[in-house]
Amino acid sequence: MLIFEHSRPGRRNRSQFSTTTAEKKNIPQNLLRKSPMLLPEASEMDVVRHYTRLSQKNFSIDTEFYPLGSCTMKYNPRACNALAMLPQFLARHPLAPEDTGQGFLACMYELQEILKDVTGMAGVSLTPMAGAQGELIGVMMIRAYHEARGDKNRTEIIVPDAAHGTNPATAVMCGYKVVEIATDKEGNVDMAALKAAVGPQTAGLMLTNPSTLGVFEKNVSEMSRIVHDAGGLLYYDGANLNAVLGKVKPGDMGFDVIHINLHKTFSTPHGGGGPGAAPVGVAERLLPYLPVPMVAHERGVYRWLTEKDVPHTIGRLSAHMGNAGVLLRAYVYVRLLGVKGMNRVSEYATLNANYLMAELSKAGFEIAFPTRRASHEFIVTLKDIKEKTGVTAMNLAKRLLDKGYHAPTTYFPILIPECLLIEPAETESKETLDAFTAAMKEILVEIQEQPDMVKSAPHDMPLRKLDDVKAARELDLTWKP
Amino acid sequence: MLIFEHSRPGRRNRSQFSTTTAEKKNIPQNLLRKSPMLLPEASEMDVVRHYTRLSQKNFSIDTEFYPLGSCTMKYNPRACNALAMLPQFLARHPLAPEDTGQGFLACMYELQEILKDVTGMAGVSLTPMAGAQGELIGVMMIRAYHEARGDKNRTEIIVPDAAHGTNPATAVMCGYKVVEIATDKEGNVDMAALKAAVGPQTAGLMLTNPSTLGVFEKNVSEMSRIVHDAGGLLYYDGANLNAVLGKVKPGDMGFDVIHINLHKTFSTPHGGGGPGAAPVGVAERLLPYLPVPMVAHERGVYRWLTEKDVPHTIGRLSAHMGNAGVLLRAYVYVRLLGVKGMNRVSEYATLNANYLMAELSKAGFEIAFPTRRASHEFIVTLKDIKEKTGVTAMNLAKRLLDKGYHAPTTYFPILIPECLLIEPAETESKETLDAFTAAMKEILVEIQEQPDMVKSAPHDMPLRKLDDVKAARELDLTWKP
Amino acid sequence: MPFIPHTEEDVKEMLASIGASSIEELFDEIPPDLKTGALTCVPPGMSEMEISRLMLERAQADGFYLSFIGAGAYEHHIPAAVWQITTRGEFYSSYTPYQAEASQGTLQLLYEYQTMMASLTGMDVSNASLYDGATALAEAALMAVRQHKTSRRILVPRTVHPAYRKVLSAIVRNQDIEVVEIPFCPESGQVLLEHLEPFGQEDFAALVIPQPNFFGVLEQVDAMTDWAHAKHSSVIAVVNPMSLAMLVPPGEWGTQGADIAVGEGQPLGIPLSSGGPYFGFMTCKHDLVRQMPGRIIGRTVDLDNKPGFVLTLQAREQHIRRSKATSNICTNQGLMVTAATIYMSLLGPEGLRQVAAQSHANMLQLAEQLEQLPGVKRVYSGPCFHEVALTLPRPVNEILQALKEQGILGGLNLQEHYPELENALLVCATETKTADDLNKYSEMLGKILKKYG
Amino acid sequence: MPFIPHTEEDVKEMLASIGASSIEELFDEIPPDLKTGALTCVPPGMSEMEISRLMLERAQADGFYLSFIGAGAYEHHIPAAVWQITTRGEFYSSYTPYQAEASQGTLQLLYEYQTMMASLTGMDVSNASLYDGATALAEAALMAVRQHKTSRRILVPRTVHPAYRKVLSAIVRNQDIEVVEIPFCPESGQVLLEHLEPFGQEDFAALVIPQPNFFGVLEQVDAMTDWAHAKHSSVIAVVNPMSLAMLVPPGEWGTQGADIAVGEGQPLGIPLSSGGPYFGFMTCKHDLVRQMPGRIIGRTVDLDNKPGFVLTLQAREQHIRRSKATSNICTNQGLMVTAATIYMSLLGPEGLRQVAAQSHANMLQLAEQLEQLPGVKRVYSGPCFHEVALTLPRPVNEILQALKEQGILGGLNLQEHYPELENALLVCATETKTADDLNKYSEMLGKILKKYG
Numbered sequence A, B: 001m002l003i004f005e006h007s008r009p010g011r012r013n014r015s016q017f018s019t020t021t022a023e024k025k026n027i028p029q030n031l032l033r034k035s036p037m038l039l040p041e042a043s044e045m046d047v048v049r050h051y052t053r054l055s056q057k058n059f060s061i062d063t064e065f066y067p068l069g070s071c072t073m074k075y076n077p078r079a080c081n082a083l084a085m086l087p088q089f090l091a092r093h094p095l096a097p098e099d100t101g102q103g104f105l106a107c108m109y110e111l112q113e114i115l116k117d118v119t120g121m122a123g124v125s126l127t128p129m130a131g132a133q134g135e136l137i138g139v140m141m142i143r144a145y146h147e148a149r150g151d152k153n154r155t156e157i158i159v160p161d162a163a164h165g166t167n168p169a170t171a172v173m174c175g176y177k178v179v180e181i182a183t184d185k186e187g188n189v190d191m192a193a194l195k196a197a198v199g200p201q202t203a204g205l206m207l208t209n210p211s212t213l214g215v216f217e218k219n220v221s222e223m224s225r226i227v228h229d230a231g232g233l234l235y236y237d238g239a240n241l242n243a244v245l246g247k248v249k250p251g252d253m254g255f256d257v258i259h260i261n262l263h264k265t266f267s268t269p270h271g272g273g274g275p276g277a278a279p280v281g282v283a284e285r286l287l288p289y290l291p292v293p294m295v296a297h298e299r300g301v302y303r304w305l306t307e308k309d310v311p312h313t314i315g316r317l318s319a320h321m322g323n324a325g326v327l328l329r330a331y332v333y334v335r336l337l338g339v340k341g342m343n344r345v346s347e348y349a350t351l352n353a354n355y356l357m358a359e360l361s362k363a364g365f366e367i368a369f370p371t372r373r374a375s376h377e378f379i380v381t382l383k384d385i386k387e388k389t390g391v392t393a394m395n396l397a398k399r400l401l402d403k404g405y406h407a408p409t410t411y412f413p414i415l416i417p418e419c420l421l422i423e424p425a426e427t428e429s430k431e432t433l434d435a436f437t438a439a440m441k442e443i444l445v446e447i448q449e450q451p452d453m454v455k456s457a458p459h460d461m462p463l464r465k466l467d468d469v470k471a472a473r474e475l476d477l478t479w480k481p
Numbered sequence C, D: 001m002p003f004i005p006h007t008e009e010d011v012k013e014m015l016a017s018i019g020a021s022s023i024e025e026l027f028d029e030i031p032p033d034l035k036t037g038a039l040t041c042v043p044p045g046m047s048e049m050e051i052s053r054l055m056l057e058r059a060q061a062d063g064f065y066l067s068f069i070g071a072g073a074y075e076h077h078i079p080a081a082v083w084q085i086t087t088r089g090e091f092y093s094s095y096t097p098y099q100a101e102a103s104q105g106t107l108q109l110l111y112e113y114q115t116m117m118a119s120l121t122g123m124d125v126s127n128a129s130l131y132d133g134a135t136a137l138a139e140a141a142l143m144a145v146r147q148h149k150t151s152r153r154i155l156v157p158r159t160v161h162p163a164y165r166k167v168l169s170a171i172v173r174n175q176d177i178e179v180v181e182i183p184f185c186p187e188s189g190q191v192l193l194e195h196l197e198p199f200g201q202e203d204f205a206a207l208v209i210p211q212p213n214f215f216g217v218l219e220q221v222d223a224m225t226d227w228a229h230a231k232h233s234s235v236i237a238v239v240n241p242m243s244l245a246m247l248v249p250p251g252e253w254g255t256q257g258a259d260i261a262v263g264e265g266q267p268l269g270i271p272l273s274s275g276g277p278y279f280g281f282m283t284c285k286h287d288l289v290r291q292m293p294g295r296i297i298g299r300t301v302d303l304d305n306k307p308g309f310v311l312t313l314q315a316r317e318q319h320i321r322r323s324k325a326t327s328n329i330c331t332n333q334g335l336m337v338t339a340a341t342i343y344m345s346l347l348g349p350e351g352l353r354q355v356a357a358q359s360h361a362n363m364l365q366l367a368e369q370l371e372q373l374p375g376v377k378r379v380y381s382g383p384c385f386h387e388v389a390l391t392l393p394r395p396v397n398e399i400l401q402a403l404k405e406q407g408i409l410g411g412l413n414l415q416e417h418y419p420e421l422e423n424a425l426l427v428c429a430t431e432t433k434t435a436d437d438l439n440k441y442s443e444m445l446g447k448i449l450k451k452y453g
């Protein structure tokens, strides 16, 4: 039932209505709205009941194991939410004077400094509102760098074929041509392909390391040398930082610019699709281009750094300073973890991934890169299973829902056929991993014994498989009364 | 799965641990605990996940229609919760000086005054922590009154047979003998029985009006006269005040003492079994006996009234002043409703009850008192159905769960065989009542066509019918590792 | 009309179905002379926005203080997860779990709670809560009297929380039960056997033993327990549940253990909140379970033999047994128990131990610092948990007033409850107090005392 | 190690299964020279209790002010239910709803949101959010350029929010799109046709129309829309969604309506929160839907023909289309949209109308009161929604400073963004301001001005 179906003309939710009538009005008649608004007229209780019940239809970290590869679905500490939502923080206007926000600014400044340390970069700006915006801002800085040097013919960004879709999309959005390079059998970037692709037209290379194939790019130093020698810059997609936090600093690997998905590594919630936050960090030479505002600490006072302080900045990419409330959550998270806790994140994320990989392999699943260590995630391929039984990765994914587990990422990276990208994250216990393995084993048996049942999964969810094709063909994007 | 099954020896939830070790210790060895504590060693995420999932196994007002008679399951406004939980209110120590709590005390004082008005009583004390404690305190005041007058031979409290179980239990707890009197065919107290029961031994009469039979006790003035003439006092069980709020003041009906269940009429949440709050109101002659503390307002300052101010008080019935946080919720609720809203509560509660009664009657259900108006609740009896089909009120109740409705109160009042006491409350919409009627009709058909299916309900809940007998015979009250 | 969904159309249709011409007509069975005059003290309604502003202003007026008051209600850190989960609609807005199949969430949680409390107190069984610590003590006394059958005397040391003693008396005197107060040793702050002896000549139903007692002092619980048991009486322990992470649980006191343990559950994740809602807990030995008041949850199975939970032993309760029930209690403090269960789960045994140990250490540290000030000394020699009674060189109220002006709530004036304790202050320090906080207190008190000379 | 559940035992067993001797060994593929030196700027961990205290102290240091700042972020009352439901774990901690069958909660909510936003703006379709109002404008510009095919010029009045213009330029200049600024009438504060005409000689892809504009002034949207359409260009509306409860929606501007509507969703139930997270909304005409960036939810059926919801038209998006996607956006502002949808549902059409009308009335009242002070006058003659530009007789920063000392944030100094606007202040009053608040502001400003003579 849709919220609109709880609506009745004339129903009133009076505790939200003002107790006085607005007397004054001075707007020309032709500017006044005449058409109705299709908002529900529902009671407060019906609204609360409707959305409470809707919420129960979601799988979530708070209710299920959610091993969605590349997404780092780890526990979102409740304290981060509570403390970011303290009434004064919520009430603070973005344009309120700096001296009325020293508490807030202190948190932002410290977060900036901590992220610099963690990434090994020379400067950090907190403004990007998600990974993809971090990428855009990063690539914009690469562009600004080349332009400032009068180096105008660099028109290409190199992206491995395993890269996340946002990488090529970002390069294009920033006006570059994308050159995709292949992956070798071991899951590394094909070095020959890289060498062939690099040239004076190369503005930069975007790399995710550990890659979305779940392995550490061993040749990263070599790659860095190749690209730098050609005058290009190196971009680090930090979406997988959870795998190496405290172990490797992207700065040490030779990267010039990086974004970090706080909604992954720093455990701010995914919120059913956001908001995220993706601070960018840069090496020395890109410092002048960082987006504003940033926060400075001078003589005991925190203040915004704006265009005046950073004259070569690529500018502003959000009306204020990005997703401040998300940044507050991340700040609380790092303070809770502290330096020791930060180191442990990658250790246990890696332990969990390698353990689950080992167990699933023993259970009979084919691992995409069996000779490699898993980073914090790894890939199972159902290529053989599909050939033998017709059961696809998507079928298995849906069957997992029936068993109370969110499905891993399917069909990404695209180069691995029938793949499941599995990321357990460090906050899950061995028991949960063992139970998941048991469920996967059960499905393996089901695939042999009742493949049609698996193909028509899910069966125990409130809805059965949904028709995507119909959705796209017969577009129904808004409810009509 | 129990929380204990998420536990592993040595698992640590470190963000709740102190970062320093407690150095000092000065407790004799023989007083120190040696035995382990059976508390779970679980991760924060597992705890959050466990209890979030458990919560989803409850029916509640926020998720289902819950027409539980006598319980007034109405919407609990979220603002009441949010405002009672403002950090300063939560942090305030009960023994903090009065001048550090003027904001809190102002709310308490105003609530006292508003409740006086609503009940038509001369004084109100907010301390009782639930209806049953309100009753105890009320009966204690009756006792104190008689004792103060040297009237020592009043040993009996009269209670109608339809009364809630807390009424007789309270009288006994207060040292009285209980005399139960019968109900007539129309649902009124049998006046002959009352007259026969009253005498010089009568300390008082406890009456619920509208009664738990869902009808207004028409002879209440006459009853008041009879009891008062015999020197007894009248107690009003205000659990059903929702039915007459703003229409009748118990004070006007001649009652000497009353309790009000704020967790019913004033919409504080039932919380899966409490906490409630049940202020008591008294007529002039009982004023000296009200329990302390109360709140006074003198020269712009709020202060506690204690034993010093109320020397004849029956005393203290809670360590502080009862369920302060619940009282705050009720305060916010009355301010949101205001005088008009208060009047409307009973109007729409009554409208909903009479409408649902009419619809269920048309649907073929037998109404216990078909010639009477429903108050805010009414009774359906399955006596005939049981005789013909063997299907009981409990069977029907369980089948309703399958259809997404919480069951009405069953087998209370005990004098009506196979009864369902149905209270829709004013916050439910006509659509919901209609959908409920439709579900009841469906069940009526099922009773005819597949009585065994109804008898073995529920079928669509996570568990089937639970074995109460086994539970009581083979007591398993704590988990053993 | 906030919270009422009816449209005019709805009302018309509903009245038509009923066969009434107006809503007012539905009240036609109420004698006209009883109809209420207008409500005169109820103000007009406010919007949610308006009441939010008012409440925020009142809360801000009350402000925050650095508080060292304990005396039965204790400030502890409450993990954020506790109340975020507790206030989920499914816990917050459900009723007592009468319909077991639709209430497994609450029922299982209560079963887990019972397990935790039984273990914490070292007893066999637990109920699902009573109103608060004070009424729990009263219920325990009634229970002991029912059990003992012949004596209606309850021995209660004066070291028991004064408010608890008041509540106890107010409730049990209705059943002609005699509450006998036992003195204590003015040096150690404990009840010694010599104080008990004179009262043991006559039969008594139970001895109440507080641990720690109202002064924060630890009683000699083993000796007291054995003494009472030797007289064929029950022992009722009144304990701070947080202290049990450090202290011998009542179930292990003396040779047989206490018979009933009660107390205030507030330290387990419940905010101070001006005194409530808190919750009373009660645990007891197995053979007393049928005497226990309140809800009890049992594990059983469903028709398919799947485990599940139900309210059990309901024959003790008012809704079944009416005038023969063990108590009149119906609504209890369910939501608080929900919070406490989540709290205990989040802390676990080690977390709870740390809170207790840190609180104890902070109290020792604070006492040490304060004792260095001229004229400040400990009143009692007995060992303490996280509270301590101190004598000041000046009237306590004067000092408290001066501290308050510096944002500090310095403790409780003991003379309010013990007239003989002149210039005595009860001070508490829990794990929430930092070294800075303790220093702030001792420095400020030092300054104030200096000012007075 | 907070949030890591592993026991030592677990680690041993897991390593054994993997066949590794230590966790460190699992990192053996990382070249040793890349291994990080220690983190030097990350402080030691804090307990939840400690960080709670720190954050509470920082929040209190920031305090509360009576604020009259608007300028793109508006204080409105947010019903308590909004965030209590939004932060339920099932919404808060779920991912983008890729697995439709396990995400019907979020998906249905987004479908409801799309319906509400399409209706509010008078457009056909809506996406499921963009980052914020400013980036939504940039995406709209890119969309218009893709649609127009020949021109890469976007006309943007200087009355558009300065920060939006900055963001727009920063983003679109990478694709060689030219942003042309249009002047406005210094008397009315509006863009008149005469200001547009000179820029219409050359082709352009779209004209951006703000309503209300940055000065709070209402633009002559019909004329502007028709003008742009006559030049075969698109119209991008930048609107305050709250104002649409009073104002003609973009879909009805001029004869054909705007083509794309974007804006900042913050006024719909999102706290000010120092600037974010907010959310950008975007709606458009049906024939532009395949050009739209971001998630779109569609209604469909399952195998049993039961209705359900899925992400649709994914072929526009980066995870499918990669370099050919309509945008690089992936994670959006889902949780904010959750809150906004609940907010709009709780207010309904009448509630939203009242908020808008009350805000408008409060602005008029405040402007009237302030204009009575010597030297204070309105800068522009055009009608306003809930914000107004005023000229003061003294430098604005001086006045703002003095007001701040009285707990009042008086507005935004317009000169920071418009050098020509000397002594000009942008003041906003929403429904949250009471008559007392307005009086307090005008009295205080009166006193301050008097002091300066």
Ligand SMILES: Cc1ncc(COP(=O)(O)O)c(C=O)c1O
Residues within 6 Å of the ligand: A070, A071, A130, A131, A132, A133, A164, A166, A167, A208, A212, A237, A239, A240, A261, A276, A278, D329, D330, D331
């Ligand atoms: C490897 C990788 N890069 C980039 C992104 C994009 O981040 P966001 O969704 O925050 O825009 C993701 C997120 O899914 C990712 O997994």
Ligand SMILES: Cc1ncc(COP(=O)(O)O)c(C=O)c1O
Residues within 6 Å of the ligand: B070, B071, B130, B131, B132, B133, B164, B166, B167, B208, B212, B237, B239, B240, B261, B276, B278, C329, C330, C331
């Ligand atoms: C008529 C009546 N009286 C008394 C009570 C007891 O109230 P409480 O449960 O708050 O103790 C109830 C509650 O169920 C009731 O319905």
